[in-house]
Structure formats: C-alpha cells, structure tokens
Amino acid sequence: MSALVIALVVWLALWALNVWLAESPVSRTRAGKVLVPVIFGATVLVLWEGLVRGLGVAPVILPAPSAIAAKIATSLPMLWQDFAQTILKGAIPGFLIGCGAAFLTAIAIDRSPFLQRGLLPIGNFVAALPIVGLAPILVMWFGFDWQSKAAVVVVMVFFPMLVNIVAGLQASERMQRDLMATWGASYLQTLVKLRLPAAMPFIFNGLKIASTLALIGAIVAEFFGSPIYGMGFRISTEVGRLGLDMVWAEIAVAALAGSVLYGLVALIERWVTFWHPSQRH
Amino acid sequence: MKKLLMAAALAAMATGASAEDVKLQLKWVTQAQFAGYYVAQAKGFYEEEGLNVTILPGGPDIAPTQVIAGGGADVVVDWMPSALAAREKGLPLVNIAQPFKSSGMQLTCLKESGVETPADFKGKTLGVWFGGNEYPFLNWMAKLGYKTDGSPDGVTVLKQGFNVDPLLQKQAACISTMTYNEYWQVIDAGITPEQLVNFNYTTEGVATLEDGLYVLEEKLADPAFVDTMAKFVRASMKGWKYAEENPDEAAMIVLENDETGAQTEAHQKRMMGEIAKLTAGSNGALDEADYQHTVDALMAGGSDAVITKAPEGAWTHAVTDKALAN
Amino acid sequence: MRNLLPILTILAGIIVLWYAGTVWLNSAWVYDQAQRTGTTVSFSEMVAQTMDQDRPVLPPPHQVAAELGKGLFGQAVTSKRSLIYHGYVTFKGTMMGFGLGIIAGVLLAMAIVRFRVMDMSVMPWAIISQTIPIVALAPMIITLSSRLGLEGRDLPKAIIAAYLSFFPVLVSMVKGLRSPDQMQLDLLKTYGAGEMATFLKLRLPASMPYFFASLKVAIAASLVGTIVGELPTGAIEGLGARMLIGSQFGEPLIMWASLFAAAILAGMLIVAVGFVERLARRRMGVPG
Numbered sequence: 001m002s003a004l005v006i007a008l009v010v011w012l013a014l015w016a017l018n019v020w021l022a023e024s025p026v027s028r029t030r031a032g033k034v035l036v037p038v039i040f041g042a043t044v045l046v047l048w049e050g051l052v053r054g055l056g057v058a059p060v061i062l063p064a065p066s067a068i069a070a071k072i073a074t075s076l077p078m079l080w081q082d083f084a085q086t087i088l089k090g091a092i093p094g095f096l097i098g099c100g101a102a103f104l105t106a107i108a109i110d111r112s113p114f115l116q117r118g119l120l121p122i123g124n125f126v127a128a129l130p131i132v133g134l135a136p137i138l139v140m141w142f143g144f145d146w147q148s149k150a151a152v153v154v155v156m157v158f159f160p161m162l163v164n165i166v167a168g169l170q171a172s173e174r175m176q177r178d179l180m181a182t183w184g185a186s187y188l189q190t191l192v193k194l195r196l197p198a199a200m201p202f203i204f205n206g207l208k209i210a211s212t213l214a215l216i217g218a219i220v221a222e223f224f225g226s227p228i229y230g231m232g233f234r235i236s237t238e239v240g241r242l243g244l245d246m247v248w249a250e251i252a253v254a255a256l257a258g259s260v261l262y263g264l265v266a267l268i269e270r271w272v273t274f275w276h277p278s279q280r281h
Numbered sequence: 282m283k284k285l286l287m288a289a290a291l292a293a294m295a296t297g298a299s300a301e302d303v304k305l306q307l308k309w310v311t312q313a314q315f316a317g318y319y320v321a322q323a324k325g326f327y328e329e330e331g332l333n334v335t336i337l338p339g340g341p342d343i344a345p346t347q348v349i350a351g352g353g354a355d356v357v358v359d360w361m362p363s364a365l366a367a368r369e370k371g372l373p374l375v376n377i378a379q380p381f382k383s384s385g386m387q388l389t390c391l392k393e394s395g396v397e398t399p400a401d402f403k404g405k406t407l408g409v410w411f412g413g414n415e416y417p418f419l420n421w422m423a424k425l426g427y428k429t430d431g432s433p434d435g436v437t438v439l440k441q442g443f444n445v446d447p448l449l450q451k452q453a454a455c456i457s458t459m460t461y462n463e464y465w466q467v468i469d470a471g472i473t474p475e476q477l478v479n480f481n482y483t484t485e486g487v488a489t490l491e492d493g494l495y496v497l498e499e500k501l502a503d504p505a506f507v508d509t510m511a512k513f514v515r516a517s518m519k520g521w522k523y524a525e526e527n528p529d530e531a532a533m534i535v536l537e538n539d540e541t542g543a544q545t546e547a548h549q550k551r552m553m554g555e556i557a558k559l560t561a562g563s564n565g566a567l568d569e570a571d572y573q574h575t576v577d578a579l580m581a582g583g584s585d586a587v588i589t590k591a592p593e594g595a596w597t598h599a600v601t602d603k604a605l606a607n
Numbered sequence: 608m609r610n611l612l613p614i615l616t617i618l619a620g621i622i623v624l625w626y627a628g629t630v631w632l633n634s635a636w637v638y639d640q641a642q643r644t645g646t647t648v649s650f651s652e653m654v655a656q657t658m659d660q661d662r663p664v665l666p667p668p669h670q671v672a673a674e675l676g677k678g679l680f681g682q683a684v685t686s687k688r689s690l691i692y693h694g695y696v697t698f699k700g701t702m703m704g705f706g707l708g709i710i711a712g713v714l715l716a717m718a719i720v721r722f723r724v725m726d727m728s729v730m731p732w733a734i735i736s737q738t739i740p741i742v743a744l745a746p747m748i749i750t751l752s753s754r755l756g757l758e759g760r761d762l763p764k765a766i767i768a769a770y771l772s773f774f775p776v777l778v779s780m781v782k783g784l785r786s787p788d789q790m791q792l793d794l795l796k797t798y799g800a801g802e803m804a805t806f807l808k809l810r811l812p813a814s815m816p817y818f819f820a821s822l823k824v825a826i827a828a829s830l831v832g833t834i835v836g837e838l839p840t841g842a843i844e845g846l847g848a849r850m851l852i853g854s855q856f857g858e859p860l861i862m863w864a865s866l867f868a869a870a871i872l873a874g875m876l877i878v879a880v881g882f883v884e885r886l887a888r889r890r891m892g893v894p895g
Contacts, residue, residue, distance in 0.1 A: 018724050018727075018728055019724045021724075022722075022723045022724035022726075022727050022728075023723065023724070023728075027723070027727060034729075036727040036728050037727060037728050037729075037730075037731040037732060039728070040728030040729065040732065041728075041732065043879060044732075058866075060745070061747075061751065062751065104825075114613050114616075115613065115617070116613075117610045117613040117614070118610070118613030118614045118616055118617035118618075118743075119613075119616055119617055120616075121610060122614060122617055122618070125870075125873075125877070126873060128823075128827035128830075128873050128877055129827075129869070129870050129873050130830055130831045130834045130835075130873065131870050132831060132838070133834060133838075133847070133850050133862075133865070133866045133869060135867070136850070136854040136862065137859075137862065137863075140664065141632070141664065141665075166736055179791070211738075212737050212738050215738060215740060216740050216741070219740040220740065220835070224854070227674065231740075232740075235740075238745075244747075247747075251739055251740070251744070252702065254738065254739060254740055255735055255738050255739045257738075258735070258738020258739070259735045259738055260733070261738075262738060
C-alpha cells in the first residue's frame with residue numbers, strides 16, 4: 001500500500017505545483033505553457049504507477065509505466081519497424097493521397113455549382129459514416145501490405161477534407177470577390193490570391209481532423225490482415241500473447257506520432273494563416 | 282508472485298459470489314466448435330449438477346488468457362500452446378480437462394501455386410492467424426527450418442484475417458484452415474478438393490492440443506472450486522457426448538445461441554460433424570502422452586521455440602478424476 | 608429541394624461506377640473458375656456471372672439492396688436475424704456513449720474555463736487522447752471493466768463511444784463558454800452578479816449555439832465508437848458484430864448490408880440531432 005500512498009502524495013504535490021504555476025507569471029511564458037501540461041502528464045503517470053504497484057495489479061492486466069518504458073527502451077528496432085510500416089508507409093501516403101485527391105476534386109467541381117450542390121450533402125453524409133467498417137473490404141481488395149492500409153486512410157480522410165475545402169472556397173466575401181473582379185483578375189488569379197488563402201482556416205481544420213483519422217485508419221486496417229509487422233498487428237497479437245507492455249509501448253508510439261502530426265499541421269497553420277483572428281494572441 | 286496471488290484473490294472476490302456460478306470464456310464466436318457447452322446448457326446438464334453456467338462468446342480481440350487473468354471468467358477454452366506460453370509469461374494456467382482429442386488445424390494450399398510438399402514452401406507466402414493461434418504454425422516452420430521473416434530462403438508470413446479471402450484472391454499460396462470451418466469456406470467458394478493441397482498438422486507430426494479447459498492455478502487450492510469444476514467438466518463432457526451422437530440437434534442449439542443471427546444452419550451442421558471427429562475418443566481427461574507430445578513439439582523450435590523450458594504443473598487430473606469417478 | 612436534382616445525378620453516377628467496379632473486380636474470379644474447369648466465357652456471360660456471385664469481391668447494388676431489404680423487413684424486428692434488432696443494439700450503445708460523452712465534455716469544459724490550471728494541464732492531453740487508436744484500448748477496457756465488477760457488454764462499448772464523442776463537445780463548449788466578450792462580462796459585474804450568476808445567465812446561454820453545433824459531430828463520432836467497440840470485442844450483437852461475422856464467415860453480403868444499415872442509422876441520427884438543434888435555436892431566438 002505504501003506505493004499507493006507515496007503516489008498520492010506526489011500526485012497532490014505536483015498538482016499543487018501546477019496550480020501555483022498556472023496562476024503565476026511563469027504561465028505566460030512559452031516554457032510555462034509546455035511545463036504545465038508536462039507536469040500534468042507526469043502526475044498521471046505517477047498515479048498510474050502507484051495504483052498498479054499499490055493494488056498489485058497483474059502486469060497482464062495493466063502494466064506499470066516503468067515497465068512500459070523499459071519495454072520501449074529494449075524494443076526500439078521493433079517499434080521502429082512497426083512505425084515505418086504503419087505510419088510512414090500506411091498513414092502518411094494515405095493522408096497525402098486522400099487530402100490531395102480531395103483538394104483536386106474540390107477544385108474540379110469549383111466551377112460547377114451543380115456538382116457542388118450534389119456532392120456537398122453526400123460528402124457531409126459520408127464524412128459522418130463509420131468508414132472503419134470498410135477496412136476488411138479494402139484489405140480484401142488491396143492485399144495485406146501497406147497499400148490496403150493507405151487505401152483505408154485515403155477513404156477515411158477524403159470526405160472530411162472535401163467538405164472542408166469546398167466550404168473554405170466559399171468563405172471569401174462577395175465584396176472581396178467583386179474587388180478582384182474590378183481589378184480584372186482572372187478565375188485563376190482570384191483562386192490563388194483570394195479564395196485559397198481565405199479557405200486556409202477551413203483546410204487546416206480538415207487537415208487536423210484528417211491527421212488523427214489517418215492514424216486510426218492505418219492501425220485498424222491492420223487488424224484485418226497484415227504482414228507480421230506494423231503497429232496494429234503488434235497490438236492485436238500482443239494482446240493475445242499477454243504482452244501488454246508491448247501493447248502500451250505501441251500505444252505510446254501511436255500517441256506520440258499522432259501528436260507530432262497534429263502539431264506539425266498546427267504549426268504550418270500558424271505560419272500560413274497568421275492573418276486570421278484565431279491566430280492572434 | 283505476490284502480485285499475481287493478490288490479483289487472483291481479487292479476481293476470486295469479484296467472481297466467486299456464489300460457489301456454483303461458473304463463467305466460461307470461449308475462444309471464439311458462438312459456433313459448433315463449442316457445441317458441447319451449449320448443449321450441456323440447453324439440455325439442463327449444468328442445472329442437474331446445480332451449476333449456473335454463463336457462456337461468454339469470444340472474438341478476434343478477446344484473448345481468453347487475458348480475460349481469466351482479469352477475473353472475467355472462472356474457466357476458459359484455449360489451445361495448449363497459447364496456455365503454455367501464457368504460463369511462461371507468468372500467468373499460471375492449468376489444464377483441467379481436454380475435450381478435444383485431435384487437432385483440426387491444417388495448412389491449405391492452392392495446387393496452382395505450385396506447392397505439393399513442405400519443401401515447396403520456400404519463398405512462398407503463407408497465412409496464419411495470430412493472437413495465440415500462431416504458435417503451432419511457427420513451431421512447424423521452425424521444425425522445417427524456415428525463417429519466417431520473409432528472407433528468400435524462408436517463408437513470408439501473413440497475418441490472415443478471419444476468412445479465406447487471401448487464398449481465393451491469391452494473395453497467399455497457403456492459408457491456415459480448421460477442418461471444421463475455414464476449409465469448408467474454401468470449398469463453398471467453388472474450389473474443389475482436387476484443386477487443393479492440405480497439410481494436416483497431425484500427419485505432419487506437429488499437432489498440438491487444441492480446445493482444452495484451463496483455470497488459474499491458485500484457485501485449484503480451494504477444494505470447493507475443484508468440486509465445482511468437477512461438476513462442470515462432468516456436465517460439459519455429457520454435453521459433448523450428446524452433441525457427438527446428435528450432431529444436427531447440437532448444431533440447432535448452437536444456432537439458437539448465436540446472437541449475431543448471421544450463422545447458417547448448413548455451416549453449423551457441417552461444422553458439428555467435423556468437430557465430432559475431433560472430440561471422439563476423449564472422455565475429458567488429458568492424455569499425458571498427448572501433453573508430452575505438445576510440449577516436445579513446442580520446445581523443438583530451438584531459439585524460436587514457443588516455450589523455452591518444460592512447464593511444471595501445467596495440467597492436473599484432480600478435476601477429471603473426480604468428475605469421472607462416478 | 609433545389610439540391611435534389613444534383614444529388615440524384617451524383618448518386619446515379621456513383622451507381623454506374625459501382626456496377627462498372629462490380630464487373631471489373633468480380634471478373635477475375637469468373638475467369639479463374641473457367642480456367643479451373645477448362646471452359647471459356649464470353650464477355651456477356653462474364654458480366655452476367657459477376658452480378659450474382661455468392662461471395663463477390665464487390666457485390667452489385669441490387670444484391671446489397673436485396674440483402675438489406677431481407678435484413679430489415681424479412682422477419683420480425685425482435686428476431687436476431689433482423690437488422691433492425693441489431694441496429695437497435697448499436698443505437699442503444701451510441702446513445703449511451705453520446706450521453707456519457709456530452710456529460711464528460713461539458714463538465715470538463717466548465718472546469719477548463721473556470722480554472723486556468725485545468726486549461727493549461729488538460730487541454731493539450733485532450734488533443735493527444737484523440738490520437739490514440741481507441742480500438743487498441745478496447746480489449747483492455749473490457750477486461751478492466753469486468754475486473755471492476757462492471758458486467759455486461761454495453762458499458763465498455765459506451766465508454767469507447769464516449770471517448771470519441773466527448774472531444775468535439777469539449778472543444779465547442781470551451782469556445783462557447785468563452786464567447787461572451789469583455790463588455791458583456793463587465794456589464795454583469797456592474798449588476799453585481801457573482802461567478803455563479805454570470806455562468807448561468809451569460810456564459811451558459813452564450814455557449815448553446817456552439818453546443819448544438821458540436822452535437823452533430825459528437826453523434827457521428829459516438830456511432831463510429833460503438834461500431835468499433837462491437838467489431839473486434841465480443842462480436843456478439845450489433846451492426847459491428849454482424850460486419851465481423853460477415854467477414855469471418857466469408858459472407859460479404861451480410862457485411863455490406865450491415866454497412867448500409869449503419870449508414871441509414873447514421874443518417875437518421877444526424878437528422879434527429881439537426882431537428883433538435885433547430886428546435887432549440889428557435890426557442891432561444893437564434894435567427895436561422
């Protein structure tokens with residue numbers, strides 16, 4: 001039980017520290033903005049460790065963070081191989097192809113209000129569907145390797161992206177478009193100089209959604225058939241082998257990869273849409 | 282060890298509300314593979330013993346070993362390789378009964394892919410399920426001397442899904458099949474037996490024991506639990522023997538219990554017929570020679586061996602002796 | 608109604624493409640089978656055979672429609688073979704997860720807006736939580752909840768659904784609760800309104816449009832979570848379980864029919880939420 005008590009004390013102490021930090025001027029600095037969530041994460045880990053040790057939870061049910069960290073340290077090559085297969089070969093190409101295809105489709109139907117009126121409601125509807133259910137079918141079509149995983153990701157990100165881009169392209173105001181017209185701007189010039197920049201907040205919103213979908217899609221698709229490496233493969237097989245530390249190691253990698261991808265999109269967004277009110281601080 | 286004991290104690294508290302309640306976790310979805318238990322339930326064999334049995338169907342992401350470790354079940358149906366591997370990982374499972382005498386696992390290949398003997402596997406893509414079912418396959422490959430990492434002298438291994446599509450779509454030269462399930466899906470799809478080559482694990486000498494009943498070692502220290510399990514095994518075996526004799530009725534009982542409503546009568550009746558061949562000749566008691574054969578097979582893989590040291594106390598006759606005494 | 612014609616045109620296009628895909632994807636099997644039996648098939652024979660296979664790679668629309676019709680209307684709704692029954696199971700799970708998700712999202716948003724420390728500590732982790740593949744956690748959630756004595760399959764499923772659906776609610780509510788501007792806040796201060804009164808009279812009403820807008824996203828997320836929860840774990844009842852069984856037993860038609868049943872369910876849920884949203888907006892006097 002002592003482990004539990006220690007964990008609780010440490011947890012309370014760190015939480016108090018966080019409360020103090022958040023109210024102090026430190027919280028306005030960049031370091032403070034990073035520090036507070038990191039401390040929060042640490043408190044959760046300490047509590048987790050304490051609970052597992054204090055209550056004697058079997059490692060086959062819930063391994064302690066220290067055991068997971070040890071597993072990560074000793075299986076880096078395997079984690080890297082899985083990461084390369086699932087994220088680099090499955091999720092990223094699927095993400096790029098899906099977003100690219102959505103962008104091209106949006107531009108292609110941009111000049112036809114008829115097609116837009118037809119495609120938007122369908123796109124909105126499909127974006128809300130449980131596309132995950134298509135995973136077993138796509139695995140059957142595209143084989144077991146990364147191609148089918150990329151295909152699942154493409155289908156998953158395409159519609160949310162399409163809907164966002166089309167909405168974004170309509171975001172510029174009448175007055176702004178009229179102004180472009182008075183300057184004699186061509187369709188292409190209006191698109192590149194006004195409407196695409198105006199669409200950027202929408203596009204990045206879509207990209208953020210797509211970045212998390214991409215990971216989920218690539219991992220879920222591996223549950224339905226895969227070569228003998230990949231994050232989804234490892235997770236589903238290690239659960240069967242009671243290698244729960246390995247499962248959590250993969251989850252940690254997935255969370256890290258997802259956060260980095262999301263952060264990257266957010267960073268580019270800040271850089272591209274510096275003019276938008278939501279980016280002013 | 283202390284941790285595990287505590288976990289087991291907690292599990293016992295969580296599940297042992299009434300001594301005669303038994304929760305059985307199946308290895309896979311409701312199908313004729315588990316007919317004996319459903320028959321025992323439907324025919325009231327459990328009730329006659331004073332048991333209240335809950336049958337929990339499994340699924341692709343349900344590992345019976347994890348469920349029993351988490352206290353979600355008192356007894357699980359699992360394959361011996363998976364149970365022994367779990368034992369080596371620190372989860373002391375004990376085989377208390379072995380209703381399946383023979384193995385139903387085989388590797389089914391399309392003749393047109395050019396596979397006729399195990400020597401032809403080299404460089405081919407072979408499918409197998411994972412999640413505890415891969416051990417017999419990996420063990421066989423190790424025995425044949427094939428690496429399973431996709432190197433040119435070895436074989437490429439696919440984690441096959443839950444169906445036979447990889448073979449039909451020619452994504453794999455061979456896939457794993459059970460005599461009672463996947464093999465018939467291939468036939469149903471329109472491929473004739475003559476177009477297939479089957480490698481049966483029993484004929485290849487690499488068979489391992491399949492569906493057996495496993496419990497946590499700690500719980501066997503309690504005589505009351507042993508007593509309950511004896512009643513459970515006795516009633517289950519009665520269910521199995523009834524199912525063997527009345528396969529069609531057993532299949533219909535299974536169908537009634539299938540909550541997905543997606544199973545078909547034809548499939549289940551045929552599956553029951555094949556299952557009956559595997560359970561034939563077992564009275565429930567584990568045959569020590571079969572056990573030794575499984576252990577030897579699993580340890581034969583050298584560095585890739587599924588288990589590294591001979592397990593001790595991985596089975597007991599305590600339950601079946603009691604169950605079959607009268 | 609202005610959109611009807613364009614939508615129908617697109618749908619017609621999709622169906623034409625679908626039939627083309629059916630022929631293309633299913634033809635390999637027809638040719639393989641012909642080769643195995645040593646016969647040849649003409650193009651028109653091939654096309655005819657792709658339309659009516661037992662386990663097509665891509666079933667043609669009419670085959671799916673027939674299977675869907677059989678599942679929906681072929682038997683009593685209480686039958687385990689009825690898609691309505693399984694749809695109801697999935698619907699139940701979705702609503703439980705939706706409810707849990709809303710409660711969690713709103714409470715968390717309130718805490719985040721009230722306490723700076725919550726904002727700074729929890730918000731980044733809320734985003735990270737969504738990058739974790741929830742399916743990976745599903746088996747563990749089930750084992751853990753059975754360990755804690757929570758029986759039944761509904762709760763683990765609802766937890767997974769709630770895990771996906773709390774996030775959009777959280778994000779919108781944080782935005783909504785913060786939407787009153789300084790002038791409005793100052794005004795309430797001059798009235799001598801306390802923190803509670805400000806919350807009830809200004810922040811909460813101001814957040815409502817944001818709240819309702821997030822519900823559409825949340826209900827869709829909740830449905831995805833429920834189906835994912837049914838897919839690999841338990842495989843007992845619900846549309847997700849049927850998809851799985853269809854896949855496992857090589858019955859693609861069952862899988863496709865369940866997929867479309869799920870789509871219909873999604874459509875009904877979105878329409879229902881949209882209706883509630885419009886009703887609420889009208890009552891609160893929001894134009895549009």
